[in-house]
Amino acid sequence: MFIRFAKNARMLWAIFFASIAVLYIVSAGGCDFGKAEVVKEVNETNYVRGQEELRRGNIQEAANAFLKVVEKRPDAPESHLELGRIYLSKMDNPIRAIYHFEKYLEYKPNSPSSPMVRQMIATAQKKFASSLPESPFENNFRRIELEDLLQKVQKENLDLKQKLSADSATIDRLESTQRVSVASRPSSQSRRAEASQPSQSQGRAVASDTAAPQVQRDTPSSYTVQPGDTLSSISRKTYGTPNRWRDIFNANRDRMSTPEALKPGQVLRVPK
Numbered sequence: 001m002f003i004r005f006a007k008n009a010r011m012l013w014a015i016f017f018a019s020i021a022v023l024y025i026v027s028a029g030g031c032d033f034g035k036a037e038v039v040k041e042v043n044e045t046n047y048v049r050g051q052e053e054l055r056r057g058n059i060q061e062a063a064n065a066f067l068k069v070v071e072k073r074p075d076a077p078e079s080h081l082e083l084g085r086i087y088l089s090k091m092d093n094p095i096r097a098i099y100h101f102e103k104y105l106e107y108k109p110n111s112p113s114s115p116m117v118r119q120m121i122a123t124a125q126k127k128f129a130s131s132l133p134e135s136p137f138e139n140n141f142r143r144i145e146l147e148d149l150l151q152k153v154q155k156e157n158l159d160l161k162q163k164l165s166a167d168s169a170t171i172d173r174l175e176s177t178q179r180v181s182v183a184s185r186p187s188s189q190s191r192r193a194e195a196s197q198p199s200q201s202q203g204r205a206v207a208s209d210t211a212a213p214q215v216q217r218d219t220p221s222s223y224t225v226q227p228g229d230t231l232s233s234i235s236r237k238t239y240g241t242p243n244r245w246r247d248i249f250n251a252n253r254d255r256m257s258t259p260e261a262l263k264p265g266q267v268l269r270v271p272k
Helices: 002-029 045-056 059-072 077-090 094-107 114-130 136-184 188-196 231-239 242-251
Strands: 222-224 267-269
Touching: 045 059, 045 077, 059 077, 077 094, 077 114, 094 114, 222 231, 231 242, 242 267
Parallel strands: none
Antiparallel strands: 222 267
């Protein structure tokens, strides 16, 4: 029995030393079974294939490749980012796009691309909201708002047109009055001459400035209106005095609604 125990003890020691030797050989050879080499995501075969399919325009194949990367790796932010772009821009699926964008931010919340990804999430949310049908109440409310705005704008335009028309008529009336008053006003020299003439007690009346002058023999029977003409200036040209503008106006009432309604090229009758 003692001999059997001694044999077992020698066997255990032999196994122990053999194990020590194996560990020494492994460590000396540089092998490390506890640490396997980790492949970067962008070097994954499916990720590279997804990029190639994108360049070729094969959108569905590219999405499938990136999905395989996501399924295989515990973290795949770059594949989530590519999937978000595909679902937002290529496949018109904002819900899935938002999911993959948020997964990217979960893995890389402070990356340089994070602000851009948050902006794409906002874009996807707006796109999804715009696809929702509006209720009849919202449609009617918006239509009423637009109709009220249209009526308000139309009323403002009408008020502006009326005001502009009134202002234009006032300006024309003032300009016409100024032209007539300036043309019919006697000169300072004639006023001084009239003031210096003594009154005649023998019954001779002094002729007023409104008395009609003698019509010249060469007075034309018609006159063509020139640019800048007024009835007073036409009277001066045809009669030699501006005071007979009323005679010209009365003779042409069928052609003129007001004394200011002159048009270049218009032919007027000039009474004798």
